[in-house]
Amino acid sequence: MTRVSDSWTMIDLFAGCGGMTAGFQPLGFNPVLAVEWNLHAAATYAANFGEDHTVWGDINELPDDEIPEADVVIGGPPCQGFSNLGSRDVDDPRNKLWKQFLRVVERARPQVFVIENVERFRKSPDFQLLLNEADGGMIKDYQLTHGVLLAADYGVAQRRPRTIVIGSRIGEIPLPAPSHSKELALGLKPWNTVQSRIAGLPEHPDTTELPEARAEFFGEVVPGPFKWLDLHFGRQPQPKSLQRYDHIPPGGGRFNLPDELLPNCWRNKPTGTTDVMGRMRWDAPSLTIRTEFFKPEKGQYLHPQWDPEDPSNRVNRVITHLEAALLQDFPETFQWCGSKTEIARQIGNAVPVGLARAIAAHLRRYLK
Template identity: 75%
Template sequence: MSRVSDRLSLIDLFAGCGGMTVGFTREGFRPVMSVEWDRAAAATYAANFGESHTHWGDINLIPDGDIPDAEVIIGGPPCQGFSNLGSKDVNDPRNQLWKQYLRFVVKARPQVFVIENVQRFSKTSEFQLLLAEADHGMLKDYKLSYGVLLAADYGVAQRRPRTIVIGSRIGEIPLPEPTHAKAPTDDRRPWETVRSRIAWVDPRPATTELPESMTEYFGQRIRGEFKGTDIHFGRQPTKMSLERYDHIPPGGGRFDLPDHLLSRCWREKKTGTTDVMGRMRWDAPSLTIRTEFFKPEKGQYLHPQWEQDRPDRRVNRVITHYEASLLQDFPKDYLWCGSKTEIAKQIGNAVPSGLAAAIAGHLKGYLN
């Protein structure tokens, strides 16, 4: 094995369906271990990167002796406890899993590690404990750089902010500089758009169901493997839902609905939740793709195609799982395992692979 390949060995913790690994392998990194407790997500990861190095199960139960050497460790400990949508409880058990991440760092002794999490992670008490470990604890050999990166600034067609921490024991490594901007400059290209990712996808899905297909991972049967277009399926909205969709222009939302189409809660709540029942814009990045992107009442998830004077040219539906995966920067031919809901959760929880690739390419210069 070449020295370059050795330097680019990779462990992915809390790997989900592999969004970060997609970006890092794109830049030449070689995964030697991944860990994920969700069976469907782990199966999707294994379908795309191989089962032999994929560990499905509780990270707490992996012995120190099973942790391989690696030059880089990446991962995002579950963020539900930190999220604005979560409990914000520092004692939430989900908020303690980052300590398992540190155990892997101590054992594998990577040159570099990367932690990604929700935007407000840097404001938590747990984050302060992480800084303390770097100052005088188990991470004292590592220099930390951290900040909030916007995925759109790195070529992703999505305005998704994430806290990124880079730890290095080969000298401090700054966060990567943006390559894109809303207002382009000489050294920054314009933001990628929804159009650049999904304009070519058939606007009229031919089905509302996943194909009947089963596969086996980790000795158990699971639905899949589904190819990219297999997850391009529609839904069956009610007549009232279709009426609502038809009133909403690109960039609009619930405030564009006439009174007779407003639900009681919307009628009584005059401010806030501006992206609810929202429609994407073709020529802008999407807002954050969450795990329930298939529910328009959860955010700006209506298909961007809508013309004021051409009702026949309106696409009145939410984006499909396939379109959501493309906005998350997954490859067109990515394979998926699980039910509709499980796959949606995998897509929404993933790190956009374009952001991961930008970080990977930045780190590669220091490792090589």
């Protein structure tokens, strides 16, 4: 990756596979600590950014004296309790992990910290508690700026809204202004499209499996690391599934299916879940890439190629792990560790790299 002359130290908490670090590091942010509890995600992070500063373990057990000072602390505390797809349980213990984030901030004394979370985090009781901590609490020295940013507005070919909180003790820092727009706007580029990220890849993957590869991280042997076309593998859908796929045009979904191909669960639910069994469009960003993007019944994950006149010119499959990673804006050189399911979870849980990169570029203007 290209490096720049200015540099700052950085801590990445709840680092996952490293989506935020992948956006920050090329702009001069050097990670000195990363913490991730999932072995395969931590291994992926270590494969790309180094094992020496990566801690595989529970952040609750991270000793204070192992937290270095840093210029920036970034991270996305687990958000399943806040998510539209989660339990929405305000007492979910995962919702309390942002307090561990603040403990690290207290110890590391960064100039700036960035919290990334799901859109509805801002409407949760714990978000109000976070604001309270800036009013005489653990982060009383920090001014907070927060809002919901849409990844597509920052050059990512994906319509993924995320809550971003910037805390600064060097003066208030606004949220970064969009660089892209759905509509033509003065000074802004048009949204990037699915075509800009995945066009040109083989339409018909020649395997359904990952290669046989193993590596050791943290004293444990894990599958991988896997690169580029290693992740471009297909699945083996049933004949009825293929029939269903063939009826879905770009931008369409389950409502395009004839009655004889509707499962009872959809036949008895005439409204809602509009994006399931959906097909992407070449000329638009994708919808949110979730952790189960390989299941078409979970969202708009069918490959965008579909010719209305020529059935032979249709690609009737879900997107591959590689295509999902590219839509999350990971670079082609990124390496992955874990099983197919573990890697899918890493991809879906990651911060889009382009959004992280936009935030990093914005912070550079303010950091000392």
